[in-house]
Amino acid sequence: MNNFVYENPTKVCFGRGVISQLGEELKRLGARKIMLVYGGGSIKANGVYDAVVAQLAEHDIAVVEFAGVRGNPVLSHVRAGVELARAEQVDLICGVGGGSVVDESKAIALGAASELDVWEFFAKREVATKALPVMAILTLPATGSEMNGIAVVTNEATDQKGAIVCPGLLNPKVSFLDPETTFSLSPEQTAFACTDILSHLMESYLTTPVEQVLVQDNLLEGVAHAVMDAMAVIMKNPNDYDARAAFMWSATLAWSGICQAGVPGWGMPNHALEMPLSAVYDIAHGAGLSIIIPAWMRVTGAKHEQRILKFGERILGMDAPTTVNAVADALIAYYRSIGSPVTCTEAGIDLDVARLTDLAFVGFKQRGMNDYTKEIITAVFRQTI
Amino acid sequence: MNNFVYENPTKVCFGRGVISQLGEELKRLGARKIMLVYGGGSIKANGVYDAVVAQLAEHDIAVVEFAGVRGNPVLSHVRAGVELARAEQVDLICGVGGGSVVDESKAIALGAASELDVWEFFAKREVATKALPVMAILTLPATGSEMNGIAVVTNEATDQKGAIVCPGLLNPKVSFLDPETTFSLSPEQTAFACTDILSHLMESYLTTPVEQVLVQDNLLEGVAHAVMDAMAVIMKNPNDYDARAAFMWSATLAWSGICQAGVPGWGMPNHALEMPLSAVYDIAHGAGLSIIIPAWMRVTGAKHEQRILKFGERILGMDAPTTVNAVADALIAYYRSIGSPVTCTEAGIDLDVARLTDLAFVGFKQRGMNDYTKEIITAVFRQTI
Numbered sequence: 054m055n056n057f058v059y060e061n062p063t064k065v066c067f068g069r070g071v072i073s074q075l076g077e078e079l080k081r082l083g084a085r086k087i088m089l090v091y092g093g094g095s096i097k098a099n100g101v102y103d104a105v106v107a108q109l110a111e112h113d114i115a116v117v118e119f120a121g122v123r124g125n126p127v128l129s130h131v132r133a134g135v136e137l138a139r140a141e142q143v144d145l146i147c148g149v150g151g152g153s154v155v156d157e158s159k160a161i162a163l164g165a166a167s168e169l170d171v172w173e174f175f176a177k178r179e180v181a182t183k184a185l186p187v188m189a190i191l192t193l194p195a196t197g198s199e200m201n202g203i204a205v206v207t208n209e210a211t212d213q214k215g216a217i218v219c220p221g222l223l224n225p226k227v228s229f230l231d232p233e234t235t236f237s238l239s240p241e242q243t244a245f246a247c248t249d250i251l252s253h254l255m256e257s258y259l260t261t262p263v264e265q266v267l268v269q270d271n272l273l274e275g276v277a278h279a280v281m282d283a284m285a286v287i288m289k290n291p292n293d294y295d296a297r298a299a300f301m302w303s304a305t306l307a308w309s310g311i312c313q314a315g316v317p318g319w320g321m322p323n324h325a326l327e328m329p330l331s332a333v334y335d336i337a338h339g340a341g342l343s344i345i346i347p348a349w350m351r352v353t354g355a356k357h358e359q360r361i362l363k364f365g366e367r368i369l370g371m372d373a374p375t376t377v378n379a380v381a382d383a384l385i386a387y388y389r390s391i392g393s394p395v396t397c398t399e400a401g402i403d404l405d406v407a408r409l410t411d412l413a414f415v416g417f418k419q420r421g422m423n424d425y426t427k428e429i430i431t432a433v434f435r436q437t438i
Numbered sequence: 439m440n441n442f443v444y445e446n447p448t449k450v451c452f453g454r455g456v457i458s459q460l461g462e463e464l465k466r467l468g469a470r471k472i473m474l475v476y477g478g479g480s481i482k483a484n485g486v487y488d489a490v491v492a493q494l495a496e497h498d499i500a501v502v503e504f505a506g507v508r509g510n511p512v513l514s515h516v517r518a519g520v521e522l523a524r525a526e527q528v529d530l531i532c533g534v535g536g537g538s539v540v541d542e543s544k545a546i547a548l549g550a551a552s553e554l555d556v557w558e559f560f561a562k563r564e565v566a567t568k569a570l571p572v573m574a575i576l577t578l579p580a581t582g583s584e585m586n587g588i589a590v591v592t593n594e595a596t597d598q599k600g601a602i603v604c605p606g607l608l609n610p611k612v613s614f615l616d617p618e619t620t621f622s623l624s625p626e627q628t629a630f631a632c633t634d635i636l637s638h639l640m641e642s643y644l645t646t647p648v649e650q651v652l653v654q655d656n657l658l659e660g661v662a663h664a665v666m667d668a669m670a671v672i673m674k675n676p677n678d679y680d681a682r683a684a685f686m687w688s689a690t691l692a693w694s695g696i697c698q699a700g701v702p703g704w705g706m707p708n709h710a711l712e713m714p715l716s717a718v719y720d721i722a723h724g725a726g727l728s729i730i731i732p733a734w735m736r737v738t739g740a741k742h743e744q745r746i747l748k749f750g751e752r753i754l755g756m757d758a759p760t761t762v763n764a765v766a767d768a769l770i771a772y773y774r775s776i777g778s779p780v781t782c783t784e785a786g787i788d789l790d791v792a793r794l795t796d797l798a799f800v801g802f803k804q805r806g807m808n809d810y811t812k813e814i815i816t817a818v819f820r821q822t823i
Contacts, residue, residue, distance in 0.1 A: 067439075068441025274660065
């Protein structure tokens with residue numbers, strides 16, 4: 054096991070009706086005027102918006118609304134949010150929605166507490182040291198943003214996705230997770246969420262160079278099985294509370310850091326490959342991942358063979374697989390079974406391999422993963438077509 | 439899944455040499471004069487004391503030493519610590535040792551921040567609202583106290599163990615876990631630690647009334663397997679770093695709350711039964727647990743049959759067990775294999791069943807577990823002889 058620091062100060066309020074605790078938690082944190090960040094209005098259809106507004110009114114907390122967050126949050130919208138937060142002098146940013154909304158809320162919280170342009174932090178030219186407090190009311194479990202310090206934003210001017218990782222600073226102070234608010238998610242949204250959650254578990258599981266990481270392997274396998282078992286139930290009955298609850302809590306745990314802390318020498322090649330895909334073609338991150346991961350396995354699998362075979366056996370339930378391609382085939386079969394695309398063609402993408410390669414290459418460099426040459430990256434993208 | 443609140447603000451610094459970060463962390467928290475709490479001096483034999491003192495000197499932090507914490511911390515010693523902490527006006531309590539030392543550090547931190555006698559909080563007559571900050575440098579992984587808000591103290595005047603649970607307030611601000619500091623633990627200490635860790639996983643696993651708790655069952659099983667696998671390696675090679683690291687991190691996770699959050703309707707009957715045993719006879723808590731748990735299974739197993747059989751199959755690796763007694767037998771065989779006692783006679787205890795029953799009965803009442811009659815409690819204690 055490697056040395057690590059684990060710190061996760063987010064308070065999670067989980068279960069039926071937890072939004073009723075929102076007002077008290079805001080009061081506890083001293084909030085008087087908050088910015089409510091959300092997306093296209095699904096929270097108005099499913100009753101969450103009304104519940105939130107009622108809490109704010111009941112506790113006499115002023116609110117500035119900022120809607121229109123996209124599935125992949127874009128820098129121009131973040132900048133508009135920062136302007137509004139500064140002008141209105143809000144003291145807390147509350148995101149209501151999925152991971153994109155929570156990510157954009159963090160980005161606004163960062164920008165509003167600084168004189169600098171917020172992209173300076175995502176471009177790694179400035180180090181973040183302060184941010185407004187963030188809260189999250191999660192309605193689409195997938196990214197884990199509700200219990201970590203990570204935010205991802207797309208700079209539309211350059212088609213670059215920038216990620217910032219600030220444990221502690223950007224962690225939501227409190228996150229509210231009510232599984233009933235996820236009953237109305239479409240099969241497609243749930244499938245892409247499932248793919249995203251599994252990808253968070255797979256990156257460290259597949260890329261660590263050691264044969265076994267006692268504790269962490271077990272945690273990763275346990276959460277992966279929980280997600281897949283819950284997904285199977287949800288596909289039959291989208292309103293099964295226990296399955297939706299297990300799915301939601303698994304999503305949070307998968308990317309909270311607890312499953313990865315101490316895993317030696319792992320990287321995130323699949324995220325480095327997927328981020329330009331969803332930045333350029335604006336597809337769901339989860340859909341991009343189910344396209345990328347099997348292709349990545351086939352192209353770079355020789356290096357990670359032992360871990361990929363272990364994944365096939367212990368997570369996909371294969372009977373002693375012997376080749377990387379067999380595991381990639383089984384993974385594709387799984388993605389198809391839940392309704393997530395496995396080729397660019399299926400996702401309606403006419404892939405510009407050269408452009409994607411250039412963008413991904415920059416991402417790998419930023420992550421310090423210098424063994425990913427343009428040749429390797431090109432080979433993976435060609436495999437996805 | 440039940441509704442829950444999960445919050446665990448402890449920062450964990452884990453790995454080789456992490457004590458070298460102590461001074462910086464103390465400075466970050468603004469500590470100028472701390473109380474160093476420890477036990478019988480094993481930390482002077484294994485080099486930890488010297489490393490700590492060097493850090494304090496290097497960072498110009500004054501120190502008041504308070505040694506002599508017993509394996510089961512006693513109230514008179516806690517009160518002496520509180521007096522000293524008040525008189526010396528220390529601003530932080532730093533425990534160096536095992537769970538008992540960390541528990542006593544929390545109790546002192548609580549007492550020193552109040553005008554009241556510290557037992558008032560343990561007797562549940564007062565609610566704790568403030569405490570000095572606590573740090574932990576762990577050298578005996580077992581109780582999980584390094585990453586939770588729990589403290590247990592024995593009142594020698596009444597032979598009562600009092601437990602206090604203050605999530606957040608009593609969590610150590612920072613805990614330092616260096617697996618190398620556990621190389622020098624005796625086989626007996628390691629065995630009792632193993633029993634203790636497993637008991638933390640077993641209470642909720644065995645007593646929840648539901649057939650399956652997706653996510654939490656997998657987490658509990660995964661951590662239990664990690665502990666048992668690590669224990670097998672440690673018994674052959676006490677200096678195996680990865681096994682000691684897995685053992686240590688499992689101990690922390692097992693009782694950090696992450697494995698139990700959301701598990702429906704579970705209780706802690708085995709702790710309620712064991713606490714008077716180690717309070718009266720001053721045996722190691724882990725030794726008491728390996729005596730109690732199989733006896734508890736045999737006496738109350740009908741109520742928890744499905745979960746006990748599941749435990750036999752999924753954690754002990756039995757092939758489809760059909761009776762509670764078969765699982766109790768297998769558990770006894772496991773405890774014997776690691777060197778933990780399974781009867782009072784083996785532990786050198788001439789059991790006063792009536793007295794223990796009276797003490798345990800009070801504990802069950804305090805926990806609100808009213809279905810544990812004196813008859814049931816007596817039957818369990820008789821089974822342990």
